[in-house]
Amino acid sequence: MHPALFFIFGGIALAGAINLLVQRAPIYSALSLVAVMGALAVLFLLLGAEFIAFIQIIVYAGAIMVLFVFVIMLLNADVPEPTRRSKVAQAIGYPVMALLLVELAGFFAAAFGATPVRTGGYLVQVAAVGQALFHEFLLPFEVTSVLFLVGVTGAVLLAARREERHGAAPRATRVHAGVPTRAMAEALSVPPNAMGGAVIEPAPQPESEPAHARAQGDGR
Amino acid sequence: MHPNLHLWLIPFLCFLGFACNLLLGRTWSQKTAGWVGVLFPAAAFVDALWVVSQWSRITVPYLETHSPWIAAGPLTIPYGFQLDQLSLVMMLIVTGVGLLIHVYSLGYMAHEGGFYRFFAYLNMFMFFMLLLVLAGNYLLMFIGWEGVGFASYVLIGFFFRKDSASAAGMKAFITNRIGDFGFLIGLFFIFDHFHSFDYTTVFAQVRQMPVEHAWSGLLTVIGLLLFVGATGKSAQIPLYVWLPDAMEGPTPVSALIHAATMVTAGVYMVCRSAAIYDRAPLALSVVLATGALTAIFAASIGILQRDIKKVLAYSTVSQLGYMFMACGAMAYGAGIFHLMTHAFFKGLLFLGAGSVIHAMSGEQDMFRIQALAPGGLRRYVPITFWTFLIATCAISGIPGFSGFFSKDKILYEVLSGQHPNAFWWAVGTIAALMTSFYMFRALFVTFLAGPETAALSHPTGQEPRAVEAHSVDAGFTAGHAEHQAAHPPAHEAAHPHESPASMTVPLIILGILAAFGGYIGLGDRFENFLAPVFNTGVVLPTHPAASELSVSLISISVAVVGLLLAWFYYVKNRQAAENLKHSLAGLYRLVFNKYWIDELYGLVFTRPLAAFSRVVLWRIVDVGMIDGTVNGIATFARGVGSGLRRQESGNIRSYASWVGLGAVVVVLYVLVVGVR
């Protein structure tokens, strides 16, 4: 049953990854990645990593990717305009990817082609993970905790509204009937031109000419 | 069974005080900072007393080794501490006198800025000094050695807004560096030959070696190199020049660091290395000669100083010379004994001087003090006067006071100890005469009423710098300026006043110690106590050239003669002093200008060095070679950059592509070549 499960879920993972690549709207890429993660969780189970499998679901699919979906919704990220600024990426992207894949796959096939994987060949108990985590890997664990705390603090700071700190009045929420996406963005006070599509150049600030200079000009 | 003494705790307590004050002191009130600064040394002192109470329960030397500090190949240096009779005495002196001076500082520094900083630095000094005396190996001792040097540097330059203070700090630091260089090379020799820095290991091997009589002998070389370090730290010829300038620091600092403790580190180190010196008589003779020459040389300069702190500074140099004389005569016990009594009376003298300066709102010139305090300062500051008198008697060797016992012992050992030398004994005795003279001169001029004529207080001819600067401490910062504002200015109507209790109590305690501290050494008890440390396996016959009594009589008479001379010239007949000065004008100018040693050093070392630096190092090496290389590289880099910047498109995806390409190449390389 193991090969069948591997090919089914490996296939799902592969399909999800390819779909991630070809989809142009970020929301579909994100959902494809969720699918990949789910499939990978099953592969982890096949490899005897129960804890990691469910942590994959809880943390990756249930928390990180939700965050992605949230941000995509918040920024109303849509299909990006088809710019082709990077000639390098266009020219060497596929060859580089293919070369890397050939190198890695060739090496793996040559080196580990004979090592078998069986269901139940090696089962990692949750308790064993806990033991290792709090004895052998205690320092990395604590360091990671601190890193995480710092990261969360930084995220809050970065995402905080600038206007509120400067005490400016919050933007009034207007409801435009008929253009829901626009209304949503305004309700969240995200600039409407952040919604993909054509990029509107920010209006140039009017040069505040000193009054006396203008008066002189008038005089002439 | 050994009780665990936790020796590390004693320096660590001081370190805690340092850390607390340095990190948090800025936010504390002056009172809190001060009490924190005093509390931790007090705790260290109590801990030291507890260690003393455990003395009977331990076997000496008591060794305490914590985790290794450095472990590199054959070099293993633990955090090791050692307690024996020698470090016990040093530990008690450092914590005890240190504590008193901390308390004193509470009063003395009350009007200064940077109060917390001052106590933080003092605590730091205590930490390093205790590390120095409690260390169980040379390298840890060296850390303390360098640390006290640094503490001394920051404390001398405490009033860093004043150019002379920061210059003096730098001078002290650089002069010490020269000595430390010798010390370091000595340490390298030690490690090269004994493969260890531990006292016990090194001395166990030294004990197997014979006595050397050649200048090139290993122990002689080590001894001389270590002594170079000691001359720097303990201000001996030729590296003594920093100590008088160090008086730029606050007076408690002068008392603690530049009189009682740090400057004696060199003596302690030589005594600690007794096993090495005992087997290197040539090195010992150098120590003896240097000590004796320093003693008389500094004493002679001290005679004509006008600044009360400068007098005490040269006196310190001179007394340190005595200690080295003792070491040179293999009478280490006597040296340490004098070190201890010196800590008492010289600490007291400095604190007394500080009290006087405090009373005179910053005035340090003795003759001006005399002129400004009508009827003699004695009437205004009785406690200071009496304690100062005790200390003066002690240092001059008036019988019954502590200095008499220790100095007499040294002179006796030099004359008839294991390395008898009548010539150096004579030099030391003359230095003692000078000591008595200049100390009583200082006492009389400072505290007794002077002649009403102002002319006498301003000697004609050479107008000394010290008078122009009119004091080193005077108005040192805004603090004393406020102080002067609070009281009427010193020049119009001086209102000298006795110092607060936080200053007088340490004075009294030190006064008691200075008066009676010498009785510890009666009947060689002190030296017998220390003897196990200095029992190095080398015993030379003594040469009782004279009975101890006769030597003592000479010492006593010398001290009294000095006293009487001072009284004659500065109390009885001031005109005689003036006459004498004019008749010996040349000598007077030579001595008054401290033999132009600073100028000589400037001419011989500093100027050529500066010129060399300017012409060769700056013009050729720096501008030509280093700058040329750097600029050349920069030009090259600019050329390459202007070519490569085409590649920096600013596009994230392009960058990522380059990274990907790089990864492909790296993986390919690893696969083809393999990982080595």
Place this chain on the structure above:
Amino acid sequence: MIPLSYYLILSAILFCIGVAGFFFKRDIVSIFISIELMLNGVNLAFVAFSHALHSISGNLFVFFVMVVAAAEAAVGLAIIIAVVRARQTLNVDRMDLMKL
């Protein structure tokens, strides 16, 4: 019973697709998603090796990768929000103030 190399090759493919996503995606969020895909590919390799070597370390590395990825996602998305607020676009080709 299948060889270990299958899992590893799958992980390599996922990783390479992530790399390609980084090259070809234009909006910043998708690029970030591609990075997560790369991490997932690597995680699969970790777990596969952990299984083959009978060592728990691989599992724990995946755990740490996840935690770091979570922190990275939090900070990265916050940066994205800040950048989009400032530059009014999600397209990385438009975020080229650093260019020559």
Place this chain on the structure above:
Amino acid sequence: MSMPTGIFILISLIKCAIALFVLLTLVAYIQLAERKIVAHIQSRVGPNRVGPYGFLQPAADAIKFILKEEVTPAAAHKLLYLMAPMISVVVALVAISVVPIGGTFHLFGYPTQFQIADINIGLLFLLGVMSLGVYGIVLAGWSSNSKYSFLGSLRGGSQMVSYELALGLALIGPVMIAGSLDLRQIVQAQSHIWYIIPEFVAFCIYLTAAFAETNRIPFDLPEAEGELGAGYHTEYSSMKFAMFFLAEYVNMVTVSCVATLVFLGGWHGPVFGPPQLQLWLPVFWFCLKVGFFLFLYIWVRGTLPRFRYDQLMAFGWKFLVPLALANVLITGVVLSVMK
């Protein structure tokens, strides 16, 4: 595993079918019970026309759901709009599969459990699957392309992610005491004392967080009809709406089951009588406890008003999560001291 694979699949399928049938019926009648109970709380009678005492009302509702017109907004993202209710209901139904409701019995001569899938980290599985439920809400709101739906889904998403943390942390305490993530072992470990007694704080946290997880009053901000129309499912109708509805009630059942298993001793209760009775009594006790929780849900709905949104988030992050962390800490300390 002496059971042949074919038999295993057959037994599993049978159990799935039974569970699905029971669950769907149960949901329908919980709905009826809710309407009746709330009506009585509010001194009304409630539905009483269809069948005796309104007992056939659920059937009428179901027929109505099926026959209503399906409306898909023109501006919706079609695929996601279709997927969102499916995700919700599938996730909700999958979660129930690891919940054990009784001991072991024999089917076709093989021992098997009152449980669809007996896995040894069932609790972790439950948490994992429940964490996916948020996608249904978020995608529903976004794909509808309507501002009420959008705001509702944003609220729902952040609320669920936030309270999931407290929920998970509250379960850590009992897990630490039991020393296992296997739901069966957790129940076994409670044969002496139900964990509601040593872990009362965790129980309260769990209960509160569970209300928030299932978007029930007083935490029903995502579908606050007074302000958002119907929240994330404003634009849904007919069976798609019914799926959300179903998912919500199945989730209620699931969290009630978990509360019973982890805090109320699962199927423990007085067991006596002949073997058949001994087999079914535990199931009865279990259903009784779950029923109590379901009644609690309805009771609370009839009693409490709704939170304000900022209060909700502040309560979750500033009170529940720290409290849950403290509970974990104290549990750990007490355990290590007692050990």
